[in-house]
Amino acid sequence: MNGDTIEASSADRLRTQLIDRLVDEGHVRTPRVEEAMRAVPRHLFVPNAPLEKAYGNAPVNTKFDESGASISCASQPDIVGMMLEQLEVEPDQKILELGAGTGFNAGLLGYLAGEKGHVTTIDVDRDIVDGARAGLAAADIRNVEVILGDGAVGHAPNAPYDRIVATVGAHGVPHAWIDQLAPGGRLLTPMRLRGSVSRSIAFEHQDGAWRSVGSQMNTFMPLRRGIADDPRVFVPLDPDNTVTLVTNGDQTVAPEALSDVFRQPRAEVWTGVNFRGPESAEYLELWLTCTMPNGLSRMPAKPEALKSGLVTAPYASSTAVFEGSTLTYLTRRPAAEKAPDGANLYEFGVIGHGPDGEALAGAVSDQVRAWNRDFRSRDVGFEIQPLDAAPLAPKPGRFAFDNELNRIVIEWQ
DSSP states (O other): HHHHHHHHHHHHHHHHHHEEEEEHHTTTOSSHHHHHHHHGGGGGSSSSSSOOOOOTTSSSSEEOTTTEEEEEEOHHHHHHHHHHHHHHTTOOOOOEEEEOOTSSSHHHHHHHHHHEEEEEESOOHHHHHHHHHOOOOTTTSEEEEEEEGGGOOOGGGGOOOEEESSSSSSSSSSHHHTTTTTEEEEEEEEEEEETEEEEEEEEEEETTEEEEEEEOOOOOOOOSTTTTTOEEEEEESSTHHHBBBEEETHHHHHHHTTTTTGGOOEEEEEEEEEEEOOOOOOOHHHHHHHSTTOEEEEBBBBBHHHHSSSOOOSSSSSSEEEEETTTEEEEEEOOOSSSSTOOEEEEEEEEESTTHHHHHHHHHHHHHHHHHHHTTTOEEEEEOOOTTTTOOOOOOEEEEEEEEOOEEEEEEE
16 A cells, blocks of 8 residues: 555544544534535645644644734534534535635535535635635535635625625624525524624524524634624733733723732632533523623633632633723532532632622622523524614513624523
8 A cells, every 4th residue: 555545544534533523422413414524535625734633623723823823724623513504505505605714614515515506715815715725626626616805795796695604703794795695595604792702603584684593602713804803802911921811892901900910809709500510601601791791701821820829710611701900700619519310510600800809700690690590591592683773672681782783682582
């Protein structure tokens, strides 16, 4: 066997292992999506990555900005599978993808659309476009057209589309995406809602409004040019830069006021609200980002910050609430009791630092309990409205937030 044969055999084995895992864990649920992910070789789209990395369940970063931050990647395969399931592509459909990246996702879309279907994918950088075209050619996928341009304006010459999917994060929904959908079409976009809480939301036009037909927790790199772009500000919270607050354009932050917040007085409040060990707190995060004045933010911490005791077991997802020179974050500890079936439970608490740490930690804790008491068992729906739409009547569990392009309504139903 020559080297090429050995590499192909290794790639097939690793791809089989990866897709088996995604199926077992429920990220890939339908036969068509499973077939596509088994058929399209991811390693051809990340030719500089080792095979083990190409078929790991993790992003493969392919481009970085001047600060060293990743600005383009091959998305994590379980997220790819989840979004393909949300999109529900049918044979012969026309699809628009915003954010070509490596071209791998466009290749999967091309496979699902079939020979009579067509995929248009857009990216803003020439080198990314060239790389996506090379990957698609290597995989012999011929029904995908890669366009150099701003994904926020779509691609009108190939419209209307049966499906439009964004593989970049947006804080609003560009009007072109809605305008270029065919009747009965579906839009799928990762949306940052407030702070750093983000969800991948599938919208369809129903009864005169764009309403969600499903959503999943999901975060993507933001759009980088013009319409609906979403620049982030990273605020160091200690002199050694071991803990960072991630803020966004809809938040008001004074970095100097938080520069050494963990040396400020500390408060600790426990909520009595428990979760099973693997249970996601995504809807608690969504509730807090809707109810707290400045939303809910990510606060990544390096291992040395935990080892030194600077922070205490911060919840790893969106966790921080800040106002002025005060900051709180969510934490967890083993609960005193177990679930009725014997499973371990974990109680959420809130740690606050700063002049109003006790009051802000108490406010966050009150909202955790309110969600648990009145809204934990409810589904959540989303709606896109124009900015000049008549305001909805106030209702417990209903929130409306304006961005530069739309009004987004979030409602516990």
